[in-house]
Amino acid sequence: MLTSVDKHKGLPVYIQIMNMIKKEVMLGNLKDGDQLPPVRELSKVFDVNTNTVMRAFEKLGNEGLIEAQHGVGYFIHSTSSVDPMVIEETKKYIQDLKKKNIDLPMTKMLIEEVWKKV
Amino acid sequence: MLTSVDKHKGLPVYIQIMNMIKKEVMLGNLKDGDQLPPVRELSKVFDVNTNTVMRAFEKLGNEGLIEAQHGVGYFIHSTSSVDPMVIEETKKYIQDLKKKNIDLPMTKMLIEEVWKKV
DNA sequence: TTTAGTGTACTATTGAATTATATCACTATT
DNA sequence: AATAGTGATATAATTCAATAGTACACTAAA
Incomplete structure (x- = not known):
């Protein structure tokens, strides 16, 4: 672990x-x-x-x-684990990105960038 | 810019x-x-x-x-911009996370973690 | 009270990042 | 040829976050 x-x-x-x-x-x-x-x-x-x-x-x-x-x-000292639904959604999102040959660093930047604007 | x-x-x-x-x-x-x-x-x-x-x-x-x-x-020297569809999809994904009060650092870790497994 | 297992505090060292400065090299315009 | 604007190279100095070395303090159980 x-x-x-x-x-x-x-x-x-x-x-x-x-x-x-x-x-x-x-x-x-x-x-x-x-x-x-x-x-x-x-x-x-x-x-x-x-x-x-x-x-x-x-x-x-x-x-x-x-x-x-x-x-x-x-x-x-924390009760905050992530909802399994969110993990599922994240899986789907990532699978889609991988299909389109987007890599992890690119994804991180994309997330950061879109995060500011949404 | x-x-x-x-x-x-x-x-x-x-x-x-x-x-x-x-x-x-x-x-x-x-x-x-x-x-x-x-x-x-x-x-x-x-x-x-x-x-x-x-x-x-x-x-x-x-x-x-x-x-x-x-x-x-x-x-x-690059022709690789991201498909606008991907940006749209990312927007939706992030909107959903924000509704669930998940913050950016948490999201980055979630992405990293799920990336390994998908 | 002793011991083993734990966290805590203080100081020193290292190394990546950044700065300061100067000089050289190439390109385009006049 | 001269000039202004650009990148390229080199060297030394500095700064500060990250890491290490070492000794101290608390807890629980025997």
């Missing part, structure tokens, strides 16, 4: 970690109250410094998505 | 510049053969060093999206 990061390629590692967790929450794989792996463990798994994981967790804390219990661990 | 960048906030400026141009091409606002503003001019507009603009243009050149004519200027 939380497996690997790309070091020094593209996004900062701590952002990658944040995104992983956000995705898992979004998909419903991590739910309110669930405990996250310890900072040290993740730092080993990802082969990065504990501070890098800490930074990710801190920021997620600021966003209110997780909460720390000193000496105990980090816990998910 | 090419107006401003956010310095020291999020993405590197040279990437922001690349994305701006890619978007304009995607939307059909910049077409094959169109000349881009001079490097010096853009560096003034964005209030960044010429090297930063050059870097963006160099990279776009490597990707084949633009071409340099030494002593003359940079020109768009």
Whole structure:
């Protein structure tokens, strides 16, 4: 579930970690109250410094998505997974784009651009 | 059309510049053969060093999206704008997400995640 | 009270991004 | 030939986010 990061390629590692967790929450794989792996463990798994994981967790804390219990661990604090209908709709949308040979970076830009105007 | 960048906030400026141009091409606002503003001019507009603009243009050149004519200027070298139908479809998709109070960052992650699986 | 497991805090280092500056090279117009 | 406008190259310096190194603090259970 939380497996690997790309070091020094593209996004900062701590952002990658944040995104992983956000995705898992979004998909419903991590739910309110669930405990996250310890900072040290993740730092080993990802082969990065504990501070890098800490930074990710801190920021997620600021966003209110997780909460720390000193000496105990980090816990998910969110009830907001995405409606399965939305995922289905997204699948259809993406299938259509792929048929038309539009790639992921292009799609992201398209979404960003249209988002401003709609 | 090419107006401003956010310095020291999020993405590197040279990437922001690349994305701006890619978007304009995607939307059909910049077409094959169109000349881009001079490097010096853009560096003034964005209030960044010429090297930063050059870097963006160099990279776009490597990707084949633009071409340099030494002593003359940079020109768009691409015929790939997005089908207006796709833009319409994207509008509908986004309107639906907005109704369900899903925000842009969440949407981007959703797209990324579903992209892998479809 | 000891121990193992957890989060926290502080400082130092690194490296990509950006700037500053200067100079060279090519093109088109006059 | 001269000039103005353009891109190309080079080097050094700077800045700041990202990451690492290391030691401290809290919790729970034995």
